[in-house]
Amino acid sequence: MSFKPPSDTKKPKNVKVSQLCELCHSRKALIKRPKNMQKICKLCFFHVFETEIHNTIVSNSLFAVGEKVAVGASGGKDSTVLAYVLKLLNERYHYGIDIVLLSIDEGIVGYRDDSLATVKRNKEQYQLPLEIVSYRELYDWTMDEIVACAGVRNSCTYCGVFRRQALDRGAAKLGIKHVVTGHNADDMAETVLMNILRGDVARLEKSTSIITQSAGSPVKRSKPFKFSYQKEIVLYAHYKKLDYFSTECTYAPEAFRGTARELMKNLEAVRPSCIIDIIQSGEMLRLKPKKVKKAPPAQAADAVEVRSDGSVLLNRHSGFIDGNRCERCGYLSSNKICKACMLLEGLQQNRAKILLDTDSSIAGAAKLTRTLEKLTF
């Protein structure tokens, strides 16, 4: 689809030709596009940004008429812009989808409570229904409690696994089979780089997919911002004066992702197109077909293994069963016990360990701190 600059009859006076928008050649350029350094006006920026997202949606057939779609709404810039643009494009191009905001309350005081207040305002501003699902109601733990028990080091692992499942469960509760998230081109390029740097070929193959669906889950995920640059999303939110929450999560970001992010930013500074180039390189990589593994001996079937991320693998040879239900929580899982329940089992064991140890000579917070320091995950 070719780009048509929005028409405007007013031409600015006293503006040199070199200062005019490179797309419409009639208004003054205000923005240097981070994606290609083109100097354009505000109206052309809005139009080109929205049109690229529309083209991504159409060329990947992301939506079907009559489909109910949940926007994973965190209150941050990406998902706020996503909710706004999706509503606008749905009306402009008649996608015929029903949009709902779906928020997960991880239970992080001073962070998620404030960002959820933003989503509640967005609900009114965009006139979209909102559903909030909390870790407390699903898992009986909040992220603050998890960090107090397991430390901050693995917090992203817990949060990632629980949030993925919570979004699925929230969508299922609403009868929705499609969740869109605000993951953007920078996030995707960063993930490709990270997987290359740590040789994680299994994840590398999936990291550039615009649509993903876990085995056993009825809910698919998609990323309409696959080709949208982080800097352009921020510019769009700024010029459209959108109401979003901009504080970073209280708990440290995943260390290695932080390193990959830094590397990406440095590369982008030298060559802005490298974000798209890395995504395209990731798409071209094809893996060799996997070898089929032999079945393990029967006596090893009930072994319990505590993994480095704190989860407990209750039955390491449980097999991969599609459309199966988790034996613990009953939610759909491709394994006998879902990943969230494995992590919960590890947390329960450590909570029990802390409670058992509280009788001895050292008392109070110091005792708890020592116990926490001794725990290994």
Ligand SMILES: Nc1ncnc2c1ncn2[C@@H]1O[C@H](COP(=O)(O)OP(=O)(O)OP(=O)(O)O)[C@@H](O)[C@H]1O
């Ligand atoms: N608590 C949440 N509730 C609902 N969806 C979420 C939540 N946290 C993250 N998401 C979804 O996952 C996407 C990626 O989240 P992540 O925290 O990795 O990135 P982000 O760049 O900070 O996103 P955002 O700016 O939207 O907060 C978000 O854009 C959003 O769609």
